[in-house]
Amino acid sequence: MTLNLCVLTPNRIVWDSEVKEIILSTNSGQIRILPNHVPAAIAIDIGILRIRLNGQWLRMALMGGFARIGNNKIIILVNDAEKSSDIDPQEAQKMLELAEANVRKVEGKRQTIEANLALRQARTRIEASNAIS
Amino acid sequence: MAMAALRREGRRFAPLLSPRPIAGVRSSLVSEEDAPFGTRSISTQVVRNRMKSVRNIQKITKAMKMVAASKLRAIQVRAENSRGLWQPFTALLGDTPSVDVKKNVIVTISSDKGLCGGINSTSVKISKALHKLSSGPEKETKYVVLGEKAKAQLVRDSKKDILLTISELQKNPLNYTQVSVLADDILKNVEFDALRIIFNKFHSVVSFLPTMSTILSPEIVEREAEAGGKLGELDSYEIEGGETKAEILQNLAEFQFSCVLFNAVLENATSEQGARMSAMDSSSRNAGEMLDRLTLTYNRTRQASITTELIEIISGASALEG
Numbered sequence: 001m002t003l004n005l006c007v008l009t010p011n012r013i014v015w016d017s018e019v020k021e022i023i024l025s026t027n028s029g030q031i032r033i034l035p036n037h038v039p040a041a042i043a044i045d046i047g048i049l050r051i052r053l054n055g056q057w058l059r060m061a062l063m064g065g066f067a068r069i070g071n072n073k074i075i076i077l078v079n080d081a082e083k084s085s086d087i088d089p090q091e092a093q094k095m096l097e098l099a100e101a102n103v104r105k106v107e108g109k110r111q112t113i114e115a116n117l118a119l120r121q122a123r124t125r126i127e128a129s130n131a132i133s
Numbered sequence: 134m135a136m137a138a139l140r141r142e143g144r145r146f147a148p149l150l151s152p153r154p155i156a157g158v159r160s161s162l163v164s165e166e167d168a169p170f171g172t173r174s175i176s177t178q179v180v181r182n183r184m185k186s187v188r189n190i191q192k193i194t195k196a197m198k199m200v201a202a203s204k205l206r207a208i209q210v211r212a213e214n215s216r217g218l219w220q221p222f223t224a225l226l227g228d229t230p231s232v233d234v235k236k237n238v239i240v241t242i243s244s245d246k247g248l249c250g251g252i253n254s255t256s257v258k259i260s261k262a263l264h265k266l267s268s269g270p271e272k273e274t275k276y277v278v279l280g281e282k283a284k285a286q287l288v289r290d291s292k293k294d295i296l297l298t299i300s301e302l303q304k305n306p307l308n309y310t311q312v313s314v315l316a317d318d319i320l321k322n323v324e325f326d327a328l329r330i331i332f333n334k335f336h337s338v339v340s341f342l343p344t345m346s347t348i349l350s351p352e353i354v355e356r357e358a359e360a361g362g363k364l365g366e367l368d369s370y371e372i373e374g375g376e377t378k379a380e381i382l383q384n385l386a387e388f389q390f391s392c393v394l395f396n397a398v399l400e401n402a403t404s405e406q407g408a409r410m411s412a413m414d415s416s417s418r419n420a421g422e423m424l425d426r427l428t429l430t431y432n433r434t435r436q437a438s439i440t441t442e443l444i445e446i447i448s449g450a451s452a453l454e455g
Binding site for chain 2: 008009010011012013038039040041042043065066068075077079
């Protein structure tokens with residue numbers, strides 16, 4: 001029994017194939033989805049999506065969105081998604097440093113929130129690119 | 134000009150002299166339309182000038198058509214990619230245009246530039262019809278307008294109903310972040326029970342159909358879900374990942390709105406380019422036809438003037454010989 005997983009962003013389809021199981025991070029913790037899951041609608045936070053197929057775990061960085069689980073069919077809609085193989089570690093590290101510096105120096109509620117979000121996104125990308133799983 | 138000189142002479146000599154119209158005055162003020170076949174009343178210069186301007190217009194419209202065709206190709210790809218985004222929402226929440234709500238907000242999407250055929254007028258026509266349909270005793274309908282063209286048309290008679298207008302959407306290439314900021318703005322400043330987005334959906338290069346997408350506010354979604362029907366399936370879904378179900382539903386509705394708006398804006402932009410392409414194409418063809426007709430007139434005029442000269446020369450020569 002396999003799950004049919006589709007990861008969509010506004011610009012393109014990032015992933016569309018059969019997988020064995022996935023681990024999502026939501027606003028209230030991490031959830032593991034196995035085949036024959038009950039139908040559910042899940043809000044996804046900025047975090048890592050782990051996909052298992054052929055005994056291997058793959059990571060993807062997701063920037064917040066929704067997942068809908070039908071009968072063995074998962075559709076994930078996110079603002080942005082990057083596969084770990086597409087992320088360049090040096091570039092991700094640089095973005096992280098930039099984001100950290102930004103967080104320290106901004107003021108104003110809205111900018112702080114945006115800077116924090118950028119920081120979390122940068123951290124997620126680094127985590128995804130360090131995939132040893 | 135000869136007539137004016139005659140009038141001046143008339144005034145100098147006697148007021149009794151009435152200026153009689155002289156037939157066949159060579160005047161450059163006579164327009165082409167008054168020239169039946171064979172009179173000497175038009176000059177080739179006029180026709181040549183007209184041909185030059187028509188030819189220029191034809192070149193411009195041909196260039197505009199090619200520009201629109203190339204832009205169309207680029208944006209069509211993006212519009213098709215963004216279509217996959219709202220389908221899961223429709224599957225989950227349903228697109229129910231017939232739900233009866235008190236506060237409707239109509240989001241009309243149009244273009245900023247003109248010369249794109251009739252798409253903006255059809256969007257505005259449908260918006261107005263929808264406004265009429267959904268206005269009633271307790272209900273109210275307001276507009277949010279995207280794009281200059283619809284704004285110009287709607288401001289004329291529904292100025293008090295327009296909540297928000299946004300223009301120059303396409304100054305920077307369209308991307309999701311920009312549209313989601315826009316969606317956020319709209320959601321913050323507008324209170325609604327249902328949002329109806331009106332745009333032109335791109336089916337093919339020659340067919341753009343005005344389409345309406347409906348987004349219901351979270352409270353209405355809850356109400357309908359309890360009432361059963363298509364949205365009743367929503368209840369059978371477990372909702373996870375947040376404190377309360379209402380919070381998730383609200384997030385979902387907002388996300389749905391920004392995705393659907395993104396798709397609608399892209400589709401409208403694609404339709405705009407397609408409509409511009411076909412409008413410019415038909416105007417180039419018209420210019421070509423006008424040019425053909427003008428060329429015929431030009432040749433006739435030219436031949437007529439040559440014939441006239443010949444006649445004058447020959448009759449002058451034969452008069453000399455006696």
